[in-house]
Amino acid sequence: MEMLQRVxxxxxxxxxxxxxxxxxxxxxxxxxxxxxxxxxxxxxxxxANGDDTPLTSPCDVGAPATCRxxxxxxxxxxxxxxxxxxxxxxxxMFVSNAVLRREHWWNALVGIALAGLVFFDHDAYxxxxxxxxxxxxxxxxxxxxxxxxxxxxxxxxxxxxxTWPRAGRSSAVFGAQxxxxxxxxxxxxxxVAEALQLWIVAGHYILHSIKHAQMETGRAQAPAIx
Numbered sequence: 001m002e003m004l005q006r007v008x009x010x011x012x013x014x015x016x017x018x019x020x021x022x023x024x025x026x027x028x029x030x031x032x033x034x035x036x037x038x039x040x041x042x043x044x045x046x047x048a049n050g051d052d053t054p055l056t057s058p059c060d061v062g063a064p065a066t067c068r069x070x071x072x073x074x075x076x077x078x079x080x081x082x083x084x085x086x087x088x089x090x091x092x093m094f095v096s097n098a099v100l101r102r103e104h105w106w107n108a109l110v111g112i113a114l115a116g117l118v119f120f121d122h123d124a125y126x127x128x129x130x131x132x133x134x135x136x137x138x139x140x141x142x143x144x145x146x147x148x149x150x151x152x153x154x155x156x157x158x159x160x161x162x163t164w165p166r167a168g169r170s171s172a173v174f175g176a177q178x179x180x181x182x183x184x185x186x187x188x189x190x191x192v193a194e195a196l197q198l199w200i201v202a203g204h205y206i207l208h209s210i211k212h213a214q215m216e217t218g219r220a221q222a223p224a225i226x
Contacts (some may be wrong), residue, residue, distance in 0.1 A: 007098060030208040031100075031209075032097070032206070032209035034203035035094070036201075036206045036209075038093070039090060039201055040198065040202045041061070042046070042071070042087065043191070043194070043195035043199075046074045046083060047053060049078075049079045050066075050077050051077050052066055053067060053068045053069075055191075058189045068191065069189040069190055070194070072129060075122070076121070087117070087118045088115070091111045091118065094108065095108050095111035095115075095169045096111075098111065109135075110139050113132050113139055114132075116131075137194070137197055141197070142174065144173065144177065145203070146170050
């Protein structure tokens with residue numbers, strides 16, 4: 001919305017103003033979709049190159065050193081860059097999304113939490129790592145809970161008013177995510193639960209980018225653009 005206001009404040013650009021705005025919205029849309037693909041690819045890349053890690057087995061006492069039952073446990077795998085580079089890039093993209101699109105400030109919280117998760121490994125800095133990991137997944141769940149109902153129903157508007165029906169729907173979505181996470185964790189391991197949550201977050205960003213692009217394109221066609 002701020003970009004639309006800036007375009008409207010420019011001298012008369014005719015059709016060029018609309019084209020500029022559409023290209024900007026298109027870049028934002030692709031940016032969020034690249035972030036989504038990155039989030040979906042991280043678990044696959046770790047598992048495929050993670051020293052023959054079992055997919056569904058928790059690492060009990062006495063398990064081999066190559067057993068890794070969470071995403072965080074891959075920090076010291078033989079192909080370490082596959083852990084640090086994608087997660088660091090995702091953290092950067094979350095924060096830069098918040099900076100470039102100031103209406104999406106919550107992405108900065110998700111990015112900072114993800115950066116802390118990567119910086120503090122779960123062996124040497126167990127408490128700090130746990131705090132950042134919990135902050136990342138809980139904040140991501142809250143973001144998905146608040147915006148996913150809008151994306152699925154096709155309603156528009158980035159600044160969503162707080163109403164009891166919306167609060168109820170968002171609470172239900174949040175509860176469903178927590179329950180799914182707990183069930184998957186109970187029957188598999190933390191890696192699978194975290195991977196599934198990353199895919200849910202990725203799905204949210206894909207839907208959100210599509211709906212946001214549709215909304216902003218409609219605004220760009222309004223008479224407010226000269």
